[in-house]
Amino acid sequence: MSKSLVREIGIGLLHVAGAVIIGASIGGLLFSGLDWLRTFGATNDSPSVARNALSSLPNSPNPTLGLIAAVIEWYSSTFFGYSRFGSGLGILVGCFWSMDVAIRGRAVTRIIVGFVTGFAIGFRCAIFVVSQPHLVLICSLLGGTLTAFYIFLAGRKSAFSSLPRLQFKHQP
């Protein structure tokens, strides 16, 4: 693998990580602000929450599943209520932006960055529906594979060229 390719992959992965973190933070903050506005002056009906998670749930003996469970718990305790929804939107927006950047790269870059992006999309979509680590892992892997496949295909050189700039007839 050439040095420039490694650099390209590294930059692509940094793009994904940055976009996901920034997207989640902005989305989370934005939607918790919006929630404050929407419920301003109304009686607080939202369920009470502790400052920190009190005890971790019994963990899986499998280290991968344990890690997935820990990430789900960390994410859920960091973003709760309306900010959970907002951060989810932010992650998806960040991922799509990363895909748009990665599509211009070389095939290997497209596959690797596409897989990571799809993994993040699959993860966030999965925890909307399920919370079992093994199901979340399956959805994330599926998301990663499909996205890598899509970006690989979409980034191929097209047989079409873009329409050249044509102008209206100049009228004196």
Place this chain on the structure above:
Amino acid sequence: MSESNKTELPNGPFLLRSAPTAMLRLALGSACTIATLLCIPDGAAILPDTENFGVWLVRITGLWLSAYFLWTLGFLAILYLVRTLTRGIELKDDGFKLWRFGRLVKWDCVRAISCEAQPFFSKAFCLTPVVHRLIIYCAKPSKSVGKPEKIVPHSIPSFQFTAEEFQSLLVFVSERCFGIQPSGAHLLLIDDSAKGQLKKSYEQGRTLRVAMSAFILISLVAFLSRRAVVNFNFNKANHEYRQERYQAALTYYRTATTFDPTFAPAWDRLARTEYRLNLVDEAEKDWLKAIQMKPDFVESKIGLATISLKKHEYSKARQLLTSALRLSPTSIAAYLSLSDLYIREYQYTSAIDILRQLVESNESNGRARGLLARAYLRSGQIEEAKHQLESKTKHKPDSVSDTAFLSLVAAEVAIADGHVDNAELSLTRLSAPFKNGVMPDDLLLDWIALRSVQSDDLAVENLVRSAKKRGIPKDEIEAARRVVALRSPTHE
């Protein structure tokens, strides 16, 4: 129409894809109108829950901004998806395709081209420059012999492209089909031989557009009215619920869910109200509906877990609570239910560990304090249990139900401590509201414990029969009967 001035066209094939900047402009422009429309019913719906105009203004601003961001992001995502699926307009040497899987329309089938401004559409969705619509009328040979060819219009709106791209498309199509370079966006180029058919096709298109506009208008009015009814009923029901007028709240929540069966928070609140009214089966069904509509609805999962605990289905409760805590690791309600489950499954150390943290973080949490006292009592630490109950006088519990729960646990401690008269007094007071109804399982078990201590075998037998009928597990009944087991080793 411009006069003929044919120039050399570049060689294709070309692909004209929707421009990201144009899609963003459309999403942002339409978001203004859509958010405003959506806020009309919300403005009325939040009235039951709003004190004054200032509060109303802040809340409506929040709602407008939420709708604005959600529409922009959601619509942009849809536009990108459509762009990916359709790919774009393909301009080839022999014809054009409007999308990836579309039919190739030959250039020599084109009978007319028109391009006109859409000022109303542009104003409605705050779009500048003014949107134009290019319509390419193509001939489709008739299947039956002798009949004239059919003219089919293909519409291409300019809002998917930048102004330069749309201009290029217009010039390319005009030159390719009629050999004319247009001088502006307002254009009508017709093949004289198809005039009659074109008129018919244009009129058909116009009728279709009017019908479509009427349909959209009616749908919009129906949608907004429905939203107004749903939100108004939901807010009114919340108001009634907070006043503890559960019957009235039930009616409003039911109306909200009838008008919008996909509204998960209304199903959740309806179930909560039903649970308060002791309609446990209905509550279970409605909590399940809430989860169907919103699979990560933590409060509904906790509600279902509470019912499972009530029905002594502990493995189901554990599954629900694990899922709830994974989705919301700071939910106090989930921790309370989990510690209740631990107590029922004799895991007192785990329960005490969680409950102590809950009590430390909020000393007026009566439910946590009561459960902690119960966990201490059952693990044989009666002095600790008493200490927790004594603290209740220093820290006023949050609600009436918390106070009742603390009294129940106090009665349990009194039984274990041998203060039978005090326990009887407390239990009689707590049982009064259930004279003509069904008393909670906890209370029934405490009566069994009390009567066992009093050696009233006949009463114990009747109570045990009633407990078995309800499906309370045998070991829990036996534990209540062997109330001496509750006593601490020092008391023994």
